[in-house]
Amino acid sequence: DAGVIQSPRHEVTEMGQEVTLRCKPISGHNSLFWYRQTMMRGLELLIYFNNNVPIDDSGMPEDRFSAKMPNASFSTLKIQPSEPRDSAVYFCASSHTDSGELFFGEGSRLTVL
């Protein structure tokens, strides 16, 4: 079975540019999560969706960040405009509702110069 698929794996961009990260969750999972991981702050939840509906976006740092889930098999996280402090590994994860067993994608490593 395919796991959570994220793209791109690596992204290097310049400050001010728009960045779009993509995620395909595991088929049948109805919860999707976007996390950001840095050495300083660890793994932080940005937003999560249940049945394609955003449930909690309190972790989204600011208005520059937005996330969508137009259907059960696709989600995007967009940063516009990007800043150097956004540099991190962004993980997408999926699970069955109310399960703590998250299945993570391989992550998207973002570097903003």
Added chain:
Amino acid sequence: QKEVEQNSGPLSVPEGAIASLNCTYSDRGSQSFFWYRQYSGKSPELIMFIYSNGDKEDGRFTAQLNKASQYVSLLIRDSQPSDSATYLCAVNGPGANSKLTFGKGITLSVRP
């Protein structure tokens, strides 16, 4: 605001020893507790979960939960170099749509 705290580490143990990883949490209403392992450059993967007070064993791994003291620990017996990784404690609250909060992790190094 739920907080999950882990020993700052890193932790280094010789091969064959017992590694003890500890985690405390702030929300008394927390119901579910998880340990994830993350190898360098890889994504986290679930290795253990525990819901009730006491011990839960799975092979060389034992999770221990004490809700009164608000701590959860992970013991790794007969540590192997392949256990070298960062271990993340995660806590989930009660009710639907409760989100999982992760600690910052502790890095374990098992010396051959």
